[in-house]
Amino acid sequence: DTGVSQDPRHKITKRGQNVTFRCDPISEHNRLYWYRQTLGQGPEFLTYFQNEAQLEKSRLLSDRFSAERPKGSFSTLEIQRTEQGDSAMYLCASSAGTPPGELFFGEGSRLTVL
């Protein structure tokens, strides 16, 4: 399978714990995105990378969130000191090309904070 893969698919954690999600994009895609989605809402932009450079980060994202893409391939999204409001589906997507084309999404990582 050469699509976008995310791990873990489900994560249940206690408030105050740190969690990390991994995303492996489609191999030839140079751009990688993280979104957060809650029930009844569209995906909310968190951040995106072009190769290893983090080019944009949502102002809504608190300092507890950090993302990396160290070698321009896979990416990690870490949430420190989780809060119940962090419970959501975290979606990763990748794309390539100019002008902006299709975003290919992974199946998401569902986070539940108790």
Next chain:
Amino acid sequence: RKEVEQDPGPFNVPEGATVAFNCTYSNSASQSFFWYRQDCRKEPKLLMSVYSSGNEDGRFTAQLNRASQYISLLIRDSKLSDSATYLCVVNGPGTYKYIFGTGTRLKVLA
């Protein structure tokens, strides 16, 4: 004002009906526009890109009105399998960031 706004619905329509969704965007310099489809508990997938001249793909027609800053999606001859959430997506100028609307839920009834 949200960057991309959609009527959340739900739209409940009978099979065979024609249904239209609108979406407005706030940044007049936005460059690229898309409709995505999201099935329940699944990831979004591209339905179609929206071109300035309008475009059609089978039963689906997308239109862009830059002057009024809105995008529309028309679905003709609705099928049960069209039941999903339709997300309007806009790409801003000078960036590869994609902004999603809240989505419009469609339920096609037998």
